[in-house]
Amino acid sequence: MADDQSQHGELAPWDIVQLARHPQRPHTLDYIRGLCEDFVELRGDRRFGDDRALLGGVARFNGQTVVVLGHQKGSNTKENIAHNFGSPRPEGYRKALRLMRHAEKFGFPVLAFVDTPGADPSMASEERGIGEAIAENLLVMAELKVPIVTTVIGEGGSGGALAIGVADRLLMLQYAIYSVASPEASAAILWRDASKAPDAAKAMKITAQDLYRLQIIDEIVAEPDGGAHLDMPAAIAAVSAAIQRHLDELRALPAAELRHRRYDKYRSIGVVHHAQTVALNAALS
Amino acid sequence: MKDFLRRTQRGFTSSRKPEQQIPEDLWHKCAGCKELISAKQFQDNAKVCPRCNYHERLDANEWVSLLLDPDSWQEQDAALAPADPLGFVSPKDNYAKKLQTLRESTHRQEAAISGIGTIAEQPLVLCVSDFAFMGGSMGAVVGEKVARSAERAADAGMPLLTINASGGARMHEGMLSLMQMAKVSVALARLGEAGQPHISLLLDNCYGGVTASYASAADIMLAEPRAHVGFAGPRVIEQTIRQKLPADFQSAEFLLEHGMVDMVVPRAELRAVLGRLIGLYTPKAHAVNAFASGNNGAQAFLRGA
Numbered sequence: 001m002a003d004d005q006s007q008h009g010e011l012a013p014w015d016i017v018q019l020a021r022h023p024q025r026p027h028t029l030d031y032i033r034g035l036c037e038d039f040v041e042l043r044g045d046r047r048f049g050d051d052r053a054l055l056g057g058v059a060r061f062n063g064q065t066v067v068v069l070g071h072q073k074g075s076n077t078k079e080n081i082a083h084n085f086g087s088p089r090p091e092g093y094r095k096a097l098r099l100m101r102h103a104e105k106f107g108f109p110v111l112a113f114v115d116t117p118g119a120d121p122s123m124a125s126e127e128r129g130i131g132e133a134i135a136e137n138l139l140v141m142a143e144l145k146v147p148i149v150t151t152v153i154g155e156g157g158s159g160g161a162l163a164i165g166v167a168d169r170l171l172m173l174q175y176a177i178y179s180v181a182s183p184e185a186s187a188a189i190l191w192r193d194a195s196k197a198p199d200a201a202k203a204m205k206i207t208a209q210d211l212y213r214l215q216i217i218d219e220i221v222a223e224p225d226g227g228a229h230l231d232m233p234a235a236i237a238a239v240s241a242a243i244q245r246h247l248d249e250l251r252a253l254p255a256a257e258l259r260h261r262r263y264d265k266y267r268s269i270g271v272v273h274h275a276q277t278v279a280l281n282a283a284l285s
Numbered sequence: 286m287k288d289f290l291r292r293t294q295r296g297f298t299s300s301r302k303p304e305q306q307i308p309e310d311l312w313h314k315c316a317g318c319k320e321l322i323s324a325k326q327f328q329d330n331a332k333v334c335p336r337c338n339y340h341e342r343l344d345a346n347e348w349v350s351l352l353l354d355p356d357s358w359q360e361q362d363a364a365l366a367p368a369d370p371l372g373f374v375s376p377k378d379n380y381a382k383k384l385q386t387l388r389e390s391t392h393r394q395e396a397a398i399s400g401i402g403t404i405a406e407q408p409l410v411l412c413v414s415d416f417a418f419m420g421g422s423m424g425a426v427v428g429e430k431v432a433r434s435a436e437r438a439a440d441a442g443m444p445l446l447t448i449n450a451s452g453g454a455r456m457h458e459g460m461l462s463l464m465q466m467a468k469v470s471v472a473l474a475r476l477g478e479a480g481q482p483h484i485s486l487l488l489d490n491c492y493g494g495v496t497a498s499y500a501s502a503a504d505i506m507l508a509e510p511r512a513h514v515g516f517a518g519p520r521v522i523e524q525t526i527r528q529k530l531p532a533d534f535q536s537a538e539f540l541l542e543h544g545m546v547d548m549v550v551p552r553a554e555l556r557a558v559l560g561r562l563i564g565l566y567t568p569k570a571h572a573v574n575a576f577a578s579g580n581n582g583a584q585a586f587l588r589g590a
Contacts, residue, residue: 119497121517121525126535129545131496131516138470139502143478159454159466159497159516166467180454180463180494185521190456191377203375204459214370216460263475266467267432270425270458271368275394 011175014198016207017183019175020155024229026236028055028070028113031153034236035111035243036061036068042102045094048128053084053120054092054164056099061111062244067103069096069164070113073154086155087120093133093163097140104145109247112150112164117182119160134163141166142266143259147250149243151221152176152208153228158185168262169246170216172208173239174223178216179206216269218246315339331552340509340552342489345398345415348448352556353402353411360400362433367395367426373457380457383419391418395426396451399434401443405560407567410438413448414495416488420452423495427455428465431499432472439472439479444563448486449500453493466498473502482566484559487514487537487546505562506546507555508537 011019019025032039036059044050056069071088074080088096096112103110119130141148141164150167156178172178181189186204187196205211208220221242228235250258313327314320317339327334331351332341343351349358366388373380388394396418401410412434414421423431431447438445454462476483485503489512496516508514515535523530533539537549550558 119516121521123522123526123530123534126515126517126522127543129501129543131514132501132545134497134516135470135499135501138466138498139474139477142467142471142474158463159494162463162466163497166470178460180456180459186456190375199375203371203373204456205371206460211460214459214461216464263471266464266471269464269468270428270461271370272426272429273366273368275364275366 012198013177013201013207013210014183016175017177017197017201019227020177022227022229023075025154026228026232027075028072028115028153030232031113031151031236031239032057032059032068032070034233035059035240036066039068042099043095045091045098047091047094049089049091051084051089051092051095052082053086053116054088054096056096058102058108061247062240064247065106065108066111067099067108068111068113069099070153071116071161071164073115084120086116087118088116088160088163089120089122089125090128090130090133093119093130093137096164097133097137100137100140100144100148107146109147109149109251110144110167111243112148112167114150114152114156114161114165114178115154116157116160117155118157118185119163134159137163138166142262145255145259147247147253147258148262149246149250151239151243152178152217153239155182157182166262166266168250168258168265169218171219171221171239171242171246172211172217173221173228173235174208175227176208177201177206178208178211179204316341333552338510338551340489340511342416342450344417345413345448348413349398349400349402349411351552352446352559353404354406357403358400358411359402360398361437362399362430363394365394365426365429367424367458369457370425370461371457371459373459378457383457387418391415393418395430396421396423397427397430399430401437401441404556404563407560407563408441409444409446409563410434410441411446411448414451416450419455421450421495422452422455422462423465423498424455424458424462425465427451428462428468431465431469435469435472435476435483435499438481438483439476442479442481444481444566445476445483446486446559447483447499447503448488449491449495450488451491451493451495451500453495463494466494469499470502473499477504484562486550486555487540488512490514492516492518507548507550507558508540508546510537510549510551512537514540 039059041057055072071086072083073086148167149169150165152172183197183201184194186200188194211217224231224234312321313324315334318337369381397414399412482504484505487508491514540546
């Protein structure tokens with residue numbers, strides 16, 4: 001275990017994974033209720049059903065009406081079963097889409113909270129087009145005319161997380177994780193061995209610090225000592241202050257400028273080389 | 286009984302002496318029905334088995350020559366090459382080295398090619414994934430090629446055709462791969478604003494972050510017969526639900542039945558179908574002229590007069 005830890009005695013990525021998944025960690029509804037007043041849940045996708053793994057509605061945040069939505073995990077097994085462990089089915093994403101369109105119609109900003117191991121892998125979800133549901137959300141978020149601030153509060157897993165994460169500002173709690181696939185799935189895909197998850201957690205660069213360095217997230221929200229579950233009010237206050245600061249900046253922008261900046265933000269992600277440079281580097285090394 | 290089964294499975298390939306082996310240039314063994322067919326017939330049939338209709342995977346260049354008018358293809362962004370942004374090293378895997386090996390064996394920089402060409406003299410932007418290069422997975426370069434293709438189509442006023450076979454996002458580029466889903470989506474949204482259609486052709490197989498982004502974010506969705514397309518892979522779903530999946534699960538025909546694609550198109554008909562489709566979204570010069578001279582009322586109506 002010792003060599004897994006950095007020289008500065010910081011937590012290893014795998015330790016952070018445990019914190020991000022801690023059952024007592026504040027979940028989306030805790031943040032919505034802690035941050036906002038007058039929360040009214042809006043349910044259903046108007047197509048098929050109401051997904052309890054992704055909840056949302058309208059609420060008042062520091063005096064202003066906002067649309068809030070996020071993946072909902074439970075704090076115990078019973079709650080987790082009710083919320084499908086925070087893994088939305090297509091209905092959840094289509095409800096999120098409906099709420100985002102609703103926000104655009106009334107000029108409300110969108111506050112989204114990410115906390116999911118990933119989209120629901122099941123026959124039912126595939127039959128109802130889970131891939132299409134995620135793809136459609138990405139496309140609509142790309143051109144939504146109102147500000148979107150997404151906060152990764154626990155576990156950000158794969159496309160199921162990104163489906164509410166194409167935001168103007170992407171914030172991440174200090175001990176949250178965000179990855180292209182869960183460490184277990186990554187290890188299974190890369191090395192056909194899910195037990196190598198701790199290695200994957202390290203190799204895949206999934207912590208807030210890693211992702212800030214890679215310029216994928218805009219801010220790390222510091223957690224209380226030991227993690228958000230040890231002092232929920234303090235964690236909520238920190239998230240509230242960060243979101244308000246970003247919202248103030250975003251609301252000052254005209255809609256066209258907002259969308260223009262969002263385009264540039266996502267269009268520029270990822271490192272590409274030109275073959276000549278690669279050849280040159282190979283020759284030099 | 287068990288022993289009997291095991292022997293048959295091993296027998297066919299391993300017990301053959303070299304001189305008994307099928308001359309590859311004359312005969313082709315279909316991966317679908319396992320029958321021997323004339324290699325020439327198979328090739329002439331665009332690698333579709335004439336007996337069982339099995340569609341064998343084509344590489345990106347074969348798609349270009351199958352679908353586009355001869356000599357119309359102009360590849361673009363061919364020099365874009367992947368970086369190793371995470372410095373991905375593990376006991377079993379070293380991304381930089383893997384890329385180097387693949388570059389030498391496939392003579393390609395990446396898992397997709399993109400460019401412009403024509404189908405029945407109608408211009409379009411084309412981006413084709415190549416499954417042979419790391420399972421067609423999407424890292425920053427594939428994302429960049431798709432995004433540039435969408436932008437090029439938007440700027441030039443041409444339709445975009447993407448041909449998609451991919452295992453999903455590329456693990457070795459971590460979150461930067463996941464974010465390619467957002468990158469291609471902002472570019473596709475711009476294409477939509479430009480009023481140009483995106484046609485997505487789904488091939489065997491297409492999964493994960495590619496299915497959950499540009500491959501599904503299309504105006505028209507086509508699939509090859511018996512192609513398998515989904516978000517979660519069948520193994521993952523079987524592990525979750527602890528039961529066997531039906532044989533046709535996630536097949537093109539299954540997608541059609543569930544309303545997820547517009548058409549399942551046999552390879553032999555693809556060029557004609559695409560030609561007709563693109564024509565419907567590309568105003569023909571004479572049609573535009575007829576409209577301008579003969580129907581001023583309608584035109585004024587469209588202008589909001």
